[in-house]
Amino acid sequence: MSYQKSSFRHPRLPVNDLGLTQQAYEGPLSTLCAGCGHDSIGAAIIQACHELSLPPHRIAKLSGIGCSSKAPTYFLNKAHGFNSVHGRMPSIVTGANMANKELTYIGMSGDGDTAAIGMGQFAHVVRRRLNMLYLVANNGVYGLTKGQTSATADRGSKSKKGEDNLLEGIDLATMAIQLGATFVARSFSGDKNELVPLLKAALSHRGFAFIDIISPCVTFNNHPGSTKSYDYVRDHIETASVSDFVPVKEEITSACPVGVTCRDICLHDGSIIRLQQTGDDYDPQNRAEAISAVEHHKAKGEILTGLLYVDPFAEDLHEVLETSDTPLNQLNEQALCPGNDVLQVINDSFR
Amino acid sequence: MQKIQSVNEFVVRFANVNGTGSASANLMFAKALFRMGLPVAPRNEFPSNIQGMPTWYEVRVSEAGHLGRRGGGPDLVVAMNSQSLARDMRSLLPGGYFLYDSTKPLEPEIVREDVNLIGIPISEICLREYEDPRQRQLFKNVIYVGALAALLDIEFEVLKGLVKDQFKGKEKLIIPNIYALELGHQYASVNFDCPLDIRVKRSDKACDQIMIDGNTATALGALYGGATVCGWYPITPSTSVVESFMKYAERLRINPASGKKNYAAVQAEDELAAIGVAIGAAWNGARAFTATSGPGISLMTEFLGLAYFAELPIVLINVQRAGPSTGMPTRTQQPDVLACAYASHGDTKHVLMFPSDPKECFELGAQAFDLAERLQTPVILMSDLDLGMNDHISAPLAWDDQTRYDRGKVLNAEELDEVERFGRYLDVDGDGICYRTYPGTHPTKGAFFTRGTSRDHYAVYSELGDIYVDNVDRLNRKFETAAKILPKAEIQTSKHGKKKKVGLIHYGTTAVAADEAIELLEAKGLAVDSCRIRAFPFGEEVAQFIEDHDLVFVAEQNRDGQMRTLLINELEVNPKELVPVLHYDGLPITARFISEQIETHQQGEPAKTSTLKVASR
Numbered sequence: 031m032s033y034q035k036s037s038f039r040h041p042r043l044p045v046n047d048l049g050l051t052q053q054a055y056e057g058p059l060s061t062l063c064a065g066c067g068h069d070s071i072g073a074a075i076i077q078a079c080h081e082l083s084l085p086p087h088r089i090a091k092l093s094g095i096g097c098s099s100k101a102p103t104y105f106l107n108k109a110h111g112f113n114s115v116h117g118r119m120p121s122i123v124t125g126a127n128m129a130n131k132e133l134t135y136i137g138m139s140g141d142g143d144t145a146a147i148g149m150g151q152f153a154h155v156v157r158r159r160l161n162m163l164y165l166v167a168n169n170g171v172y173g174l175t176k177g178q179t180s181a182t183a184d185r186g187s188k189s190k191k192g193e194d195n196l197l198e199g200i201d202l203a204t205m206a207i208q209l210g211a212t213f214v215a216r217s218f219s220g221d222k223n224e225l226v227p228l229l230k231a232a233l234s235h236r237g238f239a240f241i242d243i244i245s246p247c248v249t250f251n252n253h254p255g256s257t258k259s260y261d262y263v264r265d266h267i268e269t270a271s272v273s274d275f276v277p278v279k280e281e282i283t284s285a286c287p288v289g290v291t292c293r294d295i296c297l298h299d300g301s302i303i304r305l306q307q308t309g310d311d312y313d314p315q316n317r318a319e320a321i322s323a324v325e326h327h328k329a330k331g332e333i334l335t336g337l338l339y340v341d342p343f344a345e346d347l348h349e350v351l352e353t354s355d356t357p358l359n360q361l362n363e364q365a366l367c368p369g370n371d372v373l374q375v376i377n378d379s380f381r
Numbered sequence: 382m383q384k385i386q387s388v389n390e391f392v393v394r395f396a397n398v399n400g401t402g403s404a405s406a407n408l409m410f411a412k413a414l415f416r417m418g419l420p421v422a423p424r425n426e427f428p429s430n431i432q433g434m435p436t437w438y439e440v441r442v443s444e445a446g447h448l449g450r451r452g453g454g455p456d457l458v459v460a461m462n463s464q465s466l467a468r469d470m471r472s473l474l475p476g477g478y479f480l481y482d483s484t485k486p487l488e489p490e491i492v493r494e495d496v497n498l499i500g501i502p503i504s505e506i507c508l509r510e511y512e513d514p515r516q517r518q519l520f521k522n523v524i525y526v527g528a529l530a531a532l533l534d535i536e537f538e539v540l541k542g543l544v545k546d547q548f549k550g551k552e553k554l555i556i557p558n559i560y561a562l563e564l565g566h567q568y569a570s571v572n573f574d575c576p577l578d579i580r581v582k583r584s585d586k587a588c589d590q591i592m593i594d595g596n597t598a599t600a601l602g603a604l605y606g607g608a609t610v611c612g613w614y615p616i617t618p619s620t621s622v623v624e625s626f627m628k629y630a631e632r633l634r635i636n637p638a639s640g641k642k643n644y645a646a647v648q649a650e651d652e653l654a655a656i657g658v659a660i661g662a663a664w665n666g667a668r669a670f671t672a673t674s675g676p677g678i679s680l681m682t683e684f685l686g687l688a689y690f691a692e693l694p695i696v697l698i699n700v701q702r703a704g705p706s707t708g709m710p711t712r713t714q715q716p717d718v719l720a721c722a723y724a725s726h727g728d729t730k731h732v733l734m735f736p737s738d739p740k741e742c743f744e745l746g747a748q749a750f751d752l753a754e755r756l757q758t759p760v761i762l763m764s765d766l767d768l769g770m771n772d773h774i775s776a777p778l779a780w781d782d783q784t785r786y787d788r789g790k791v792l793n794a795e796e797l798d799e800v801e802r803f804g805r806y807l808d809v810d811g812d813g814i815c816y817r818t819y820p821g822t823h824p825t826k827g828a829f830f831t832r833g834t835s836r837d838h839y840a841v842y843s844e845l846g847d848i849y850v851d852n853v854d855r856l857n858r859k860f861e862t863a864a865k866i867l868p869k870a871e872i873q874t875s876k877h878g879k880k881k882k883v884g885l886i887h888y889g890t891t892a893v894a895a896d897e898a899i900e901l902l903e904a905k906g907l908a909v910d911s912c913r914i915r916a917f918p919f920g921e922e923v924a925q926f927i928e929d930h931d932l933v934f935v936a937e938q939n940r941d942g943q944m945r946t947l948l949i950n951e952l953e954v955n956p957k958e959l960v961p962v963l964h965y966d967g968l969p970i971t972a973r974f975i976s977e978q979i980e981t982h983q984q985g986e987p988a989k990t991s992t993l994k995v996a997s998r
Binding site: 085086087088090092103107108109110111112113114115118120121122123124125126127128129130132133150151153154158347348351352353354355356358359361362363365366367368369370372373374376377380381 | 416590591592593601604605607609610612629633634636639640641642643644645646647649650651653654655656657658659660661662663664665666667669683684687777778779780781782784785786818819820821822823824825828829830831832833834842
């Protein structure tokens with residue numbers, strides 16, 4: 031492991047529509063453990079944001095506490111970040127989003143931060159349908175405090191000390207679907223080919239997008255007997271559908287491969303998610319089917335990944351609250367202060 | 382039979398069953414006196430309950446302008462609750478008047494010899510006049526207001542005007558209500574020698590005033606102060622701050638072109654999230670607030686620590702109620718001074734402001750946003766249930782249209798271009814306040830990580846001791862800056878002659894009782910100066926006031942003398958120099974209580990031996 035991040039990049043790195051190379055989306059050297067799944071997630075976010083040509087400084091990255099919540103430090107260093115308190119990122123990002131509807135909000139959380147201390151806030155940011163991308167780097171273990179079992183650890187999964195987890199694991203993806211999230215996916219930090227298109231689609235989705243990313247902890251939860259180790263996840267993964275993301279500016283040129291069923295889902299901005307169905311053919315725009323598919327695979331000991339559910343045309347919180355088109359943080363006295371004449375009329379109503 | 386005699390100086394206490402619509406009738410009574418130009422102070426003593434429990438409503442009228450709770454028992458009781466008849470009878474002053482529903486005779490054992498009974502068969506009248514059981518209940522209240530008009534000589538036209546105002550838009554309710562007033566008025570005129578020896582007479586003492594509750598005024602302060610994002614969770618007695626904010630914002634914060642809202646109010650799942658919403662919005666450059674009471678403060682403490690350390694400007698409105706824990710949720714106190722001043726773990730301190738009347742709720746409520754953004758730290762507005770939920774006579778609210786919001790030290794894109802290297806926590810100006818940037822400002826400069834962890838001048842995480850010390854010492858420097866720019870304490874001096882100088886420190890709603898107490902003491906030849914604290918950290922004038930006096934009383938509404946503790950701790954005052962005067966039974970402190978405590982102390986031992994406590998009515 032090196033202590034300085036090399037600034038050397040290939041001189042002819044591809045540039046995106048903004049003329050930026052991927053370097054403009056990077057962050058400083060990670061201090062997470064070598065091989066940590068979270069760094070792969072960071073790399074996927076960098077790639078997705080670059081490919082979507084999002085201006086890096088128009089992204090806000092928010093997190094709570096834990097290894098996952100440290101991760102945003104290591105990507106998008108042109109973006110403002112907010113490393114808040116444990117389990118409370120959802121309320122912070124709600125306020126931030128209310129203040130400025132024009133930025134792209136990425137919330138980065140973990141299984142402890144979301145499924146335990148932050149469960150209440152998570153549930154409510156989902157049902158609020160805040161326009162954001164909420165990521166859980168899910169490793170089933172508390173890393174910073176050295177290896178305690180978390181609330182998403184599967185029942186029967188073994189801890190590093192060899193103890194069985196006796197309690198039920200929480201499935202955040204099905205919870206999110208039940209609570210009204212309008213984009214829900216599950217992925218694996220070790221599968222960039224799946225994760226990057228999902229991230230791009232989620233970032234383009236208007237409304238609450240949630241991706242539960244299984245992200246193995248190499249230090250505390252990568253041993254035989256763990257159901258969140260690299261080996262276990264690779265062996266038990268079952269893909270709902272292979273997704274491809276087609277931005278609004280591009281036409282769909284590639285035909286659907288022969289023998290595969292494709293389903294194109296158009297997002298509100300005109301971009302398209304193309305799903306190649308594999309195995310079970312279920313409709314990702316049907317909540318009940320999505321939950322049932324996850325449960326069905328879980329019963330077989332499989333982890334269903336890919337896009338699980340999407341409702342591309344649901345209202346987000348700004349639409350529900352009918353907030354002004356100008357971001358609230360840009361309004362001045364003229365728009366905000368009714369002035370003394372109005373106040374005198376108000377006084378009269380109290381006489 | 383002794384009869385209390387008084388024109389324009391008395392207390393009427395209504396005893397009702399909660400959930401029967403009595404509070405609005407009682408408010409109509411108070412407002413009628415106000416519209417006759419009289420200073421009046423209505424106070425609702427309501428239970429934490431929806432329906433069926435005893436509730437009281439006390440109205441003090443005082444042409445002299447004494448509007449704190451008087452205490453000592455009412456001059457007139459309107460006893461409409463059979464559950465509390467005996468207690469209400471006992472509460473009355475000798476020679477007072479007891480208005481009751483004589484449909485059912487009073488039990489002889491509760492009747493006192495030294496009070497005047499006024500029996501009106503209100504239920505019987507209602508039974509005769511109304512078919513609908515709901516109307517029979519509702520109009521009872523209006524009938525006794527009509528009777529009081531005759532008994533106390535309230536101008537009937539004024540009452541009619543109030544009914545018309547109240548039912549604007551529901552015109553068909555006007556005539557039945559005026560009819561009910563007339564029923565009461567007529568019965569009293571025919572059966573009693575009206576007016577009584579206590580009565581009102583038109584005055585000009587309250588002509589220019591308004592009558593408004595503190596929470597509405599605070600909400601207007603937030604609206605005029607430019608608040609755009611509100612995170613909230615309902616809790617008595619703060620709920621109406623946010624409800625009023627939304628009510629006015631729905632009218633006054635609509636974009637004329639699009640019809641869309643220039644604000645966002647998010648009802649959160651709890652107080653933790655409510656303040657989180659405000660913090661997130663403030664981080665992103667919006668003026669943001671939340672409102673809560675004691676139990677909410679406990680929950681918000683974690684986030685207050687973050688906002689202090691991460692230097693985020695939010696406004697927190699604390700409408701205090703009696704604690705600890707759930708305490709007495711519908712009773713007033715000033716019990717959160719220490720919890721708010723030092724909220725959260727680690728070395729934290731917060732800026733507090735203490736409004737004492739609705740006008741100040743409005744002014745400090747608006748100013749809080751300027752101060753929070755100037756100081757980049759939470760500002761907590763310390764109201765209380767008495768101020769927040771009761772109507773008070775107040776000077777009219779005023780706004781200077783030249784006012785420009787002070788958004789504090791924020792760098793925009795052009796300014797960032799001129800900076801060689803932006804350091805979020807570089808104390809460029811030496812006042813402890815550094816420059817911040819809003820997210821999304823500049824493509825390549827000014828981005829940083831906001832965090833609750835220790836960091837260096839450039840917002841980079843650090844656990845190096847000297848970097849930590851440098852940062853927390855700067856926060857202290859910022860607090861010193863705060864002490865210089867916060868509203869100064871209001872100091873009033875009397876003529877002392879050569880006697881030893883006595884001072885009285887107070888704050889918030891204790892002010893109205895303290896001012897009256899000083900008059901009471903002055904009448905007895907005891908001159909007392911006063912210092913009304915309006916903000917924490919304390920300005921120099923507070924330390925000076927203590928130094929200038931031989932003996933200083935600190936009057937407040939909590940058991941432990943929390944402001945006194947704060948003064949001792951922050952100003953390094955000898956505890957013996959500050960004598961606590963503490964009232965904490967959940968009802969507002971009275972002038973009698975303060976003056977008696979000070980008098981007793983002055984007659985007795987020197988300061989050090991007595992701790993004046995025990996709240997009594």
